[in-house]
Amino acid sequence: MPINLLGCNVDVVRLVLGCHVQVDLRSVFLVHPSLRLLAEPFLYSAVELAYYKSKPHLITLLVRSILRRPELAAHIRTLSLQGGDPPDQNWKGKVARSPVHEEDLHEAVSLVAGTRLPYRDRWIVELRQGTLDAYIALLLLRLPRLQRLHLGPVFFVESELIGLVLRSILHGPRSDWLEVDVSASLRELRTVSLIREVTFNLARTNRNTESTLPFFHLPSLEEMMVSIDNPLTPALPWPAAQPPLATNLVSLSVGGTMRESHLGQLLAATPCLRLLRWTWCYIPYHIDQYNTHVIDLDQLMPALAHVSGTLTELTLTGVPLLAYTGPWPSPLRVQGSIRALAGFDQLTKLLIPLVLFTGFSLPAREQLSECLPRNLEELTLTDDMYIDNDINETWHEAGHTGTIAAWLERVESSTPRLRKLCLVLQACDGETSLEDLDVRIEIRKLARRAGIDVATPDMHAEETWTEL
Template sequence: MKPKHQAAPGIISCPAEILDLVFQLLSPADLRVFGRVNKAFRNYVEPLLYSKIQWTWLKAESPPPITLLVRKILCRPQLATYITNIHFESDTFCRWSFKVVPKIPFTSELNEPIAFIRKTGVSYTDLWIQELCQGITDAWLALLLAQLPRLKCLYLSPNFTQQSKLIGMVLRSAIEPAYYGLPDFRHLRDVSFHLRVGDRSRKKRNDKNTTDVLPFFYLPSIQHLSASIENPVIFTWPAAHLPVPNLTSLDLNFVREAHLGQLLSVTQNLKTLRWAWYFDISVEDQFTTPIVDLDQIDTALSHVRDTLTDLTILAECGTGLDPFLPSIKTEGSLKSLVNFNKLKRLQIPLPFLVGFAQDTTKRLQDVIPRNIEFLVITDNLKQQNQDVADRTGWPLWEWEDHVIIDLIRLWLEDWRACTPHLRGITLRLEWTDWELDEWLPETTVQQLRDLGAQAGVEIEIIDLTDVM
């Protein structure tokens, strides 16, 4: 009698290239079915099944099965070597909520996880075990990461990073000279590690995640890092030596201009930078102020002047418990930006270029990089200072449509001399003028298009006011 689960003749003996083509077309559910056929199939499909672990946390009361995965790879460590991609998504909690991430439930003994932690010999063993036993998500994620020697991509959405103390400790252990039996994350290339904007539960704890994120800069293969980095009182790198990362792409928010230069000073190969200037009236520290210090931003960006090809600067504000937007003003200028000779694409708020006040003496060509190809001007911060009772020192957005057109016209009259590689200009509009019920009327849009046609430069208007 033939075995009950005998494989189809010849399939498993096919060349690996053929099997790859076949199995890559199958869904995870189908792969699991094949894995139950026999040991040969299981050995082949398990690396495919475990290569990417992707979860979405849909309900606060039903967290992802982290404990099940951790227990399984503790019992079968070989499975951990298959995992190269962790993608944990979630949008469970309200953006402006006071809620903290629910605890991870577990129904069985923790002997194996505790034994693993004790075996590492790290100095924070007791804290790690204590928080693991309390079901703290941070502790369980740290335990998962501590078993993934071949991890290449890590994506943790804000619900998974609300607490990150133990994750940070594991990362710092990875860059220390001592050996703890933890992975060194030498294969990690892509990381996304963001906090939620307006997360009041973090403000109540008044802790910073800086030391938890900075170890990523030390990892030898890191190329793309997208992270929220909070502003510490004293900025200190977590190792005795400065990092020398191979980062080519960096996406930052929360960190303000005072510390931005510290981060950019070590990114000698950076080509793409996306930075969100952020102010929240409810964050009380010496760095999160309502002043956009353009001189300090200019100095920070100078560290990547010789490598940067793509720069995006955003600006947004949180209101805290105040129903009104906070007052903002700019000081200084981005005077050195014109000398960023490798910069091909720039997206930037209009006030960062010419301020809030309507000043006809200011010219775009005095700040736009001379080798720019594509410029995107946004209306970020357009609504700031509208609710200020005393506007002394807090300028309103004064730029009217016709003056903006004149600003662009003056540049385009001589664009071949000052920016000879210019190919396109985009106005990205997110705020409507509530009095006129529009920001740019159709006549103004047509004027801009005609202006671009005359100069031989494409001008595009992206109107997002209806979707905001």
């Protein structure tokens, strides 16, 4: 039978509203002023906005609402700003501005003007121009209970003001800069996702390193997924004299263009990581001392050593050429040794390109049995980087995956806890020679003899597995 919520105890009403989805809450919101006050905390707890190029953006309305009614800001625990058309490789990183009426800007302009920050004039100009960066920066200043933040991909293209505001928050209020109290801002932020598409022009002209690094200083940060650019300086440009020590951060995914040369400095600031994902990236048309065609294991392994004592899951992938269509660069090359990986005693789950062991040509550079951690339980081997490399040789499955067969012959002594092996070898998905087929059959037999499940991802259904 129908329930008259207006006649119910307030605590009962809150329990009922807590079970409703956002669409239902919006309906309740409009029924009666009393219900509106009770529904607001649930309705504003998670704010999700999508980007539409052809429409005025709702972020300007959200900022106006929380500045006119500051109590709404205290309800927001999750802020998710996402969407936008995928850019092409020539995209220069300019996002369409949101139309803004001057009468809607009064509170925002007054707040920024009251800070007396050195960059306040520029901030006010960009607010009037409808720049997304300016409005996101203001939200970060005024959401004291925020716990989860997602920006991407369009919302993190322009991020300089975001970085400037974060640095001001981290440095604390100064009497000559701030009238607004920012000391409590972002103290509860635990999960951060900052994702943008990497294009040729963006990677060259619009590096976001300085805007991204301040997030690692946040005291409650536990999970981070970030597209971050490699700087052109030997040291990472941390916002403070001392790098952070993000001891609460246990899960980190690093994309963008950060290379192995700087990854170690980042991982030195995250000593308690249990899960790490890193994507190796090479932009062939724009070579510098850090962005080269060499996969340098002698830099990568010392970088990973910062978290070798805590890491339980490691994912290494490669996106070397970014759909490159210009004059072909030098072929990719592996340098150094990956044998230090065997000392990662806590590692139980590993996804890694096979070429980091074998190299791009035969004979194989390393034996899997000498490089894999002894306590490994799940292993996924891919042909990332190989299939995008401009080399004259074919994959030679009998040689490269023959390395897998050689390891499986003594797998019980090298990785006795291994129970699952996944092979993601796209270069072998086409026609298979009799020699290639013999190797696959041999791998399956050796794995089953050791009690290991062998699988390949089903390309037609996510998160499902089919037997080799």
